[in-house]
Every structure is written in structure tokens, then in C-alpha cells.
Amino acid sequence: MSENNVKIVSFLCNWCSYGAADLAGVSRLEYPADIRVIRIPCSGRMSPKFILSALREGADAVWVSG
Amino acid sequence: MDTYTKKIREIAKDLLASQKVDRVIGFEMGTIPMAARPVSIESENDAEKLVFNSLCAMNLANYIRKPKGTIAVIAKGCDSRNMVNHVVEHQVDRENLVIIGVPCHGMVDKSQLALEVEGEITAYDEEGQTLKITTAQGELTFEKQDFLKDNCRLCQHRNPVIHDYMAGDPVTEQELEDPFADVNEIEAMSQEAKSTLFEDLTKNCIRCYACRNACPLCFCPTCFVDESSPQWVGKSQNKTDVDTFHFLRAFHCAGRCTDCGACVEACPMDIDVRKFTRKLIKDSYEMFGWEAGLDISKRPPLDTFNPADPDDFIM
Amino acid sequence: MGNLLEHMGVEKDRIHFSWISSAEATKFVDVVKEISDKVRALGPNTKLKKIYS
Structure with a gap:
């Protein structure tokens, strides 16, 4: 994997950041294509094992956003 | 005693x-x-x-x-x-x-004591702060204070x-000058040194889960290591799987671990599992002023919300 | 979480937490850029990635 192509697994809360991502798309804002979004029903659904699992399966970084 | x-x-x-x-x-x-x-x-x-x-x-x-x-x-x-x-x-x-x-x-650190004597220990007795060990060579006495467990x-x-x-x-x-000297020592290391330290620490792990079974905090009906769909952590002795197991087990004890040392005592490979949990004990003490299990009427910090909770890790 | 991972020798910038309201599309873009830059600087993850052999 080249350094210019990283994978950031992003856990986004349905009601907050996922909405923001949606709005960013609708507003045609540009952002790096490094993130892989996973929608979670609430930030409270987050668990440490998701983070470790993501890293284990080859993610370069994990981002949790509420 | x-x-x-x-x-x-x-x-x-x-x-x-x-x-x-x-x-x-x-x-x-x-x-x-x-x-x-x-x-x-x-x-x-x-x-x-x-x-x-x-x-x-x-x-x-x-x-x-x-x-x-x-x-x-x-x-x-x-x-x-x-x-x-x-x-x-x-x-x-x-x-x-x-x-x-x-x-x-x-309590006495048995493996440390076993290193000190030659051959097999055939009998053990203690009187006050003195330990009496019998081996094939004869009887030896030790001061208990020199062989206490780390915790x-x-x-x-x-x-x-x-x-x-x-x-x-x-x-x-006991009055301790710095109760977290061991954690501070690791914290002061470079990232590479830390990485090597923990790599060496877990390389002997045989995944017997004795640390989990001995730990009073581990009472989930199904432990995450036993779950198979989805499988959060592999069952092999692969380095990543071993590290993931130890990390997650320790993290489940955050704010709850009392440093009783049962995990270390149970480990057949003499891995110092406490290296993980000690850091969490220090963090919960520094971030929340919390020591586990001291007050029967208080809820643990990860269980409650307080406006003063530290949140500087959020961007 | 991040603290213990760092303690184990995993780079701190591999884990990010943020708080963005659903109306803050511009903040979302800024945060993505920031994280992306940090992770690119770190390069690929080698510490906790499972190598199947």
C-alpha cells in the first residue's frame, strides 16, 4: 500500500456526523477519499472491539465521531 | 499467620x-x-x-x-x-x-522463590515473616519481604x-512515594521501545485464558474471545490476536481493576499481565480520581456522566 | 482507549475521536482533511494488522 492511499475506518453516528457527511455531499464539498464510512445508530453503539477489529483487518487508522 | x-x-x-x-x-x-x-x-x-x-x-x-x-x-x-x-x-x-x-x-511470588532455590521444593512452611523452604539439599530460610509479589x-x-x-x-x-513508578517508566519510553516491550511481554502467551478465568472482573456470559460471529479476535497465537486479546481484556477492566494480581498468579507462562492493567489504574486515578472498589455507594466513573469529565481527546 | 494503545506502542494518531453536529458539513470536511493528513504522515499500519500466514 502506498503512503498516498490510506484507509481510515470511520464510525459515524447516524444523527450527528453521518448527517454532516450527508450534508457535505449534498453541498458538494470536497474531502479526501481515504475514509470508509460505517454508520452506527448512535455513538453509544461504539465498542473498543470495533476499533481493534478494524485495525486487525488492515485499517490504517480509526475515526469515531459523534 | x-x-x-x-x-x-x-x-x-x-x-x-x-x-x-x-x-x-x-x-x-x-x-x-x-x-x-x-x-x-x-x-x-x-x-x-x-x-x-x-x-x-x-x-x-x-x-x-x-x-x-x-x-x-x-x-x-x-x-x-x-x-x-x-x-x-x-x-x-x-x-x-x-x-x-x-x-x-x-503474598509470596512463587516463581521468584523457585528461581532462588536449586531443585524441586518439597515442603514449605512459614512463621511470621520468615519462609522455610525444604529441598533435596536441605532446609533454607528466606525473608518474606524479599519475595513479595509485585502488586x-x-x-x-x-x-x-x-x-x-x-x-x-x-x-x-504502606506509604508509597510514587505508586505509579512502574507505569511512568514505560510512559517515558519511545514508541518503538514500548512496542518491543509489549511484543516481548506477550510472545510466550499460549492463549489458555487462565488470566481471564482467574479474574473476578471477567464475568460476561460469553467472553468476546469465544464469540464466533462476528469473530472479534482470532484464536491463534498470531501476534496481533494475542495483543488484541490482552489489550481488550485489560480495557474491560478499566476503572474496575483492583490490582489483586490473580491474573499474574494464574499465568502458567509467567507473563506480567499487570503491565496492561496498571496503566488503566493510573489513568482512572488521574482522570477521575477513582480507585476501584473502595465505596459501596458510588457508581464507577465509566458508568456515570459528570460535566467535569476529561474530554480533551475529542477533536 | 487511545492512552492504553499508545502505552502499548501504537501511534496515538491512529485513533481519532471527534464531535460534529449534523449541520456542520464544513467542520466534517476539515476534520477529514486533518485526520487524513495525520495518517498519511504515519504511513500504513503495521502494529496491530493481522498478517495471515
Whole structure:
């Protein structure tokens, strides 16, 4: 994997950041294509094992956003 | 500690005879030298089995969850903190629990002692703060103070936090200059050095889960390592899987670990599992001013919200 | 979480937490850029990635 192509697994809360991502798309804002979004029903659904699992399966970084 | 044993037997006999409790959980001597094992007795005649010495390092709080009837249990300082944890986490009702507190002088590190003597240890005895070891070469004596377990050296709660009976007079608590010197040492290392340290630490792990089974905090009906769909962590001895297991197990103990050392005691490969949990003990102390299992009326910090909670890790 | 991972020798910038309201599309874009830059600087993850052999 080249350094210019990283994978950031992003856990986004349905009601907050996922909405923001949606709005960013609708507003045609540009952002790096490094993130892989996973929608979670609430930030409270987050668990440490998701983070470790993501890293284990080859993610370069994990981002949790509420 | 013979006075402790005597007193414990007396209390246990009394409790069973008067039917105040259905069973007493304590320690008896194992079948090999230098081993004490947990025992559950239901008849007052069996009370003579009970012992207490510097080998009773396992945590009896592990055997008191969801009891049938009322049980009495023997508790060192750290064990009693785990019992507080259990009551707070609704694993046992305080009314069903009779705690026989034992003021603790620390437990002996068996593997360290085994390194000191040549050949097999055939008999063990202790008198006050002196340990008497018999090997094929003859009898040797050691000072107990030199062979304390690492967590006992750092222990600041030697006396039981809650108890119904006491098997002796409270001991003086240790005053430590810096209780987290070991954690600070690792924190000061470079990232590469830390990485190597933990790589070396876990490389012998055989994934027997003895640390998990010995830990009173690990009571999930299905542990994450046993879940298969989805499978959070592989079952092999792959480095990543081993690290993931140790990391996640430690993290599940955040704000709950009492540093009783049962995990290290149980480990057949002598891995210092506490290297993980110590960091979390330090963090929960520094971030939330919290030490686990000291107050039966308080909820743990990861369980409650406080506007003053640290949040500087959020971007 | 991040603290213990760092303690184990995993780079701190591999884990990010943030708080963005659903109306803050511009903040979302800024945060993505920031994280992306940091992770690119770190390069690929080698510490906790499972290598199947």
C-alpha cells in the first residue's frame, strides 16, 4: 500500500456526523477519499472491539465521531 | 499467620454451626507443596481444612457471583475491593454475603522463590515473616519481604474495605512515594521501545485464558474471545490476536481493576499481565480520581456522566 | 482507549475521536482533511494488522 492511499475506518453516528457527511455531499464539498464510512445508530453503539477489529483487518487508522 | 488460620476456622465453624451461612469459601492446602487452592465447605467438620498463608494469592471474589443461599468468604484487602465491585455491579447482594476480612501482609511470588532455590521444593512452611523452604539439599530460610509479589509491594489497601468479621488486627498501610513508578517508566519510553516491550511481554502467551478465568472482573456470559460471529479476535497465537486479546481484556477492566494480581498468579507462562492493567489504574486515578472498589455507594466513573469529565481527546 | 494503545506502542494518531453536529458539513470536511493528513504522515499500519500466514 502506498503512503498516498490510506484507509481510515470511520464510525459515524447516524444523527450527528453521518448527517454532516450527508450534508457535505449534498453541498458538494470536497474531502479526501481515504475514509470508509460505517454508520452506527448512535455513538453509544461504539465498542473498543470495533476499533481493534478494524485495525486487525488492515485499517490504517480509526475515526469515531459523534 | 497461624493466628489467622485459627481465627478463620473458629469463625467458619461458628457460622456453619449456627446456620448463618450455607457455605464458606476459603483456601485449603493443595496436593503439591507451595500451593493453596480455593475450597468451598458446607459442614462445620470441614472447617479444619481452611488455611491462610502467603500462598493464598488467588482472588476468592471470583466464586461469589449469584450465590445459592448465603455464603461466607475470606477476603484480603484486594479481594474485599472486588467484592465491593460485585455488589456495585449487581453480581451479588450484600445481604447474602458474609465477609471474613483478613488484614494482609502481602503474598509470596512463587516463581521468584523457585528461581532462588536449586531443585524441586518439597515442603514449605512459614512463621511470621520468615519462609522455610525444604529441598533435596536441605532446609533454607528466606525473608518474606524479599519475595513479595509485585502488586503486593505497591498495595495501599491491605486491610479489607468491607467486612463482617475480622481475623486479626488491622495492619498499617504502606506509604508509597510514587505508586505509579512502574507505569511512568514505560510512559517515558519511545514508541518503538514500548512496542518491543509489549511484543516481548506477550510472545510466550499460549492463549489458555487462565488470566481471564482467574479474574473476578471477567464475568460476561460469553467472553468476546469465544464469540464466533462476528469473530472479534482470532484464536491463534498470531501476534496481533494475542495483543488484541490482552489489550481488550485489560480495557474491560478499566476503572474496575483492583490490582489483586490473580491474573499474574494464574499465568502458567509467567507473563506480567499487570503491565496492561496498571496503566488503566493510573489513568482512572488521574482522570477521575477513582480507585476501584473502595465505596459501596458510588457508581464507577465509566458508568456515570459528570460535566467535569476529561474530554480533551475529542477533536 | 487511545492512552492504553499508545502505552502499548501504537501511534496515538491512529485513533481519532471527534464531535460534529449534523449541520456542520464544513467542520466534517476539515476534520477529514486533518485526520487524513495525520495518517498519511504515519504511513500504513503495521502494529496491530493481522498478517495471515
